[in-house]
Amino acid sequence: MPLSPIQHADASPAVRAVYDDIKATRAVPDVNNFWKMIAHDPATLKRTWESLKEVMAPGALDPLVKEMIFVAVSATNGCSYCVRSHEAAARRAGMTDAMFGELMAVVGMANETNRLVFGYQVELDEALK
Amino acid sequence: MPLSPIQHADASPAVRAVYDDIKATRAVPDVNNFWKMIAHDPATLKRTWESLKEVMAPGALDPLVKEMIFVAVSATNGCSYCVRSHEAAARRAGMTDAMFGELMAVVGMANETNRLVFGYQVELDEALK
Amino acid sequence: MPLSPIQHADASPAVRAVYDDIKATRAVPDVNNFWKMIAHDPATLKRTWESLKEVMAPGALDPLVKEMIFVAVSATNGCSYCVRSHEAAARRAGMTDAMFGELMAVVGMANETNRLVFGYQVELDEALK
Amino acid sequence: MPLSPIQHADASPAVRAVYDDIKATRAVPDVNNFWKMIAHDPATLKRTWESLKEVMAPGALDPLVKEMIFVAVSATNGCSYCVRSHEAAARRAGMTDAMFGELMAVVGMANETNRLVFGYQVELDEALK
Amino acid sequence: MPLSPIQHADASPAVRAVYDDIKATRAVPDVNNFWKMIAHDPATLKRTWESLKEVMAPGALDPLVKEMIFVAVSATNGCSYCVRSHEAAARRAGMTDAMFGELMAVVGMANETNRLVFGYQVELDEALK
Amino acid sequence: MPLSPIQHADASPAVRAVYDDIKATRAVPDVNNFWKMIAHDPATLKRTWESLKEVMAPGALDPLVKEMIFVAVSATNGCSYCVRSHEAAARRAGMTDAMFGELMAVVGMANETNRLVFGYQVELDEALK
Structure with missing residues (x-):
């Protein structure tokens, strides 16, 4: 169906x-x-x-950076198809294994610290307002 | 409390x-x-x-790219504190308004297409396996 | 196991x-x-x-609308099983291909603009308070 | 800043x-x-x-249904601004308190059962393939 | 409104x-x-x-564990109200600062490793099938 | 690839x-x-x-509770691999079918009520501030 x-x-x-x-x-x-x-x-x-x-x-950001951002969002949302297709696009645009590894490390840390902020209910610093 | x-x-x-x-x-x-x-x-x-x-x-990716990836994940997760603090860090690392605008545009499109993939139940292409 | x-x-x-x-x-x-x-x-x-x-x-909303809302949430959460089973229920309740297409278009746009709001840190308008 | x-x-x-x-x-x-x-x-x-x-x-779906779908996605993603602005739009398009109540009830149930599916690792029924 | x-x-x-x-x-x-x-x-x-x-x-799990699970989900979803109200309930049920700290540490790690799994597209081990 | x-x-x-x-x-x-x-x-x-x-x-929380929290987060995020591997770890640490059932029930309810809070835009009670 x-x-x-x-x-x-x-x-x-x-x-x-x-x-x-x-x-x-x-x-x-x-x-x-x-x-x-x-x-x-x-x-x-x-x-x-x-x-x-x-x-x-291409614009203010180059296509490689844009594809990596796409992968970061897709991994955060758990979209397997999107990770695969944009990881392939990023590799075609020049992403190496080392770059992919660091991309994933940042994605992991961001997802972790996002939840520490939510859980500890961190209030905005004066300097960030 | x-x-x-x-x-x-x-x-x-x-x-x-x-x-x-x-x-x-x-x-x-x-x-x-x-x-x-x-x-x-x-x-x-x-x-x-x-x-x-x-x-x-700094590594295979430079700090500016890493901070923008952090912002992308934080915007996807709706973590206001994280967006603000890492947007500030990205700007200190050289992110311009034009770069921020393109970053957000990619984040928006990725979140949209992720859901089109989920909703249409797109199957993985042979070439991506 | x-x-x-x-x-x-x-x-x-x-x-x-x-x-x-x-x-x-x-x-x-x-x-x-x-x-x-x-x-x-x-x-x-x-x-x-x-x-x-x-x-x-059936109540203030008819079952077709309710099933489409169910699909919208399930596509947002990436629940493949839920999308399939409630898409099937929505089709039994009368959802056409054209309706499904518009449903997905709205789901996609909403997920995109939700993140633009998060990323740009949009503040509530006075008129919406 | x-x-x-x-x-x-x-x-x-x-x-x-x-x-x-x-x-x-x-x-x-x-x-x-x-x-x-x-x-x-x-x-x-x-x-x-x-x-x-x-x-x-307006199309295959009327604007009221579309605005309610927008609210459903926004509530699922926790986008306060988006809930408020599209709830307002839905009310202008004719959404009553009773309709809003049922909309929220469906959104709540869908988010709950999505996670029961994830947690119990429910496999797709033959009839849904 | x-x-x-x-x-x-x-x-x-x-x-x-x-x-x-x-x-x-x-x-x-x-x-x-x-x-x-x-x-x-x-x-x-x-x-x-x-x-x-x-x-x-109370059942197979005691109320303290249940409230901590509620906090874990709420922090993952970024629901500030839910974190606060169920953190309060968990503290009334006996959660200490040390327990809250470990709860948050697990929530953070789980959110991180979930995304490493999504990003690296980890396939299920034979032993887990 | x-x-x-x-x-x-x-x-x-x-x-x-x-x-x-x-x-x-x-x-x-x-x-x-x-x-x-x-x-x-x-x-x-x-x-x-x-x-x-x-x-x-082991610390202020025992390993069984920690593994169940891990499963709760993973089910919320829809990470199938993570649910399976940490459900297995939780069972090795003593989780019974009854405990798993209650764990899932709490996860489901939390995901539901989180969205009711988002959708109804519930404001923080004075007593929780």
Whole structure:
């Protein structure tokens, strides 16, 4: 009963146009299952792709840093698919094993200290107001 | 009834030693409330500080990137204190308004797409296995 | 070592009575694994079923809306089992593909803007107090 | 040191154009602090507003249901600002106290049963695959 | 516009009966704001109180352990109100500062290692299946 | 492309020393995949093991209570691996089926009431300040 990925051959012209833009932008032969699933709602497919393309483009932060931030959020939320796909993207952008290790160390510490703050009910310092 | 921050003057020698190391390492006149609260458990204070000092030190990733990752996790978890204190640290390490804006944009998109993956039950692509 | 589902034939009379009420209320031939697992704690089985039956019944909100809210929470929490079972219930209650698509779009946007609020530390407007 | 809301009078023409569209679309005299804060990143302001306008518009789901889903996600994530602002929007769209009560009841039950599923490690039923 | 706590004098007989049972069970002169807020939905008030009374009662686990588990979950979710009220309950049940410190240390470590598992995509050991 | 567990035979001396300490401390013939994965970052492996050994040791709270708190957090975060491994540890430390059932009941209720607090925007009682 769950939805199945919509393959390129079965896609509407509007969906196919987004797929083609993803493939051209990323120079990949096919799009990931993520896009093939949200294609069930063409408006969400188009909006999400356009937003992601804008947000992940080089800017004040380079793409490698952006992909690592994406992995940090995804690991915090426990999204296995998202960790895998953005870890792959980060590695393509130059992330080494050492960088991944430090990324995970920071993610772990942040999740730990976030809860120490919640549990000890730490109040904001005057200097931070 | 809740616990109060332990000030330097009221701290045990063991706690004071950690406070002094924080102050020396960061070149600050006093430690934040975070440390003054977890000081109620001196073992946690010591372990957390030593871990944080090790994890946030320059390595394969520079301190600015590490602080931005910390902010990303803290914003994902809704830890207001943690966002403020690590945003301040990131700004001291060189984060501009433009960088903060892109950081937040990535955090927002990652949290959105994480849920699209969960909701559409996206299965892992062969290429990502 | 993990627990296994308790089948009807192996259940105590108290557990069987709950199973029978679920089957009668929902007009299904068997109960889901969810119930067969929490049946290891008969008090939790009974309390959870009675609460769920009361909460999900038609009232000021119709069952379709309630099931979609359930899916929204489950997608936010990354509970795959819960998304699948309540998506199925929502579809039985009339949710179309278009409705599911909009549901996911809202869930995605809400998770994104929640983090923009956390990250930018937005203060409550006077008009909302 | 934290950022302050950007008021209409201090906004760039690009930001002002978004503010004006929000005010016109919602028939409100001023925009909320949320928009005034993310305006520090005009690209995020524009993209978020356009996405939200598209996602929250009437479609297969009516605006009341969409606002209630937004509240459900925000309560799950503990975003106080988001709960308040979208609860207000839902009430303007017709949500009664009774509807809010049932919404919260479903949100509570979903968060509870999500964790029972995680804790008991419930496996997917054949019928749900 | 937000809801206000319903005081005993303003409560319906059904709500008052729940308030009185809480006061008698806990030997307190008044109920907390939590109950006065969910009283806006009398069915949720009654169901939540009866569930909580059953769940938190002495059983295979003693009330102190149960209150500490409640604090652990609340700190993980960042629910400040819940941490405070259940920390108070745990202290009344005998939790010392040393026990609170160790509780928080475990909560912190669990939140950290949960994310290391998510980030490193650790697969289940044969022995744990 | 994802990382693979580092087996004892393939580990560096520094990693092997940690593995050996885990095996000796826990009296187990091999370490879990968790350690074999984070071993890709030897500093994280060493720091996490030393922290965990300190935090989970008997103290003001006994190991059984600590393992149950670990399970409570892991179920709240939806970390399947963590639930399974720490449920196993809790059972080895004496957790019965009845205790596990009550643990889950508390975890469920806490997650439910946390969201009622968030949704109803409950304000802190004077007595709790």
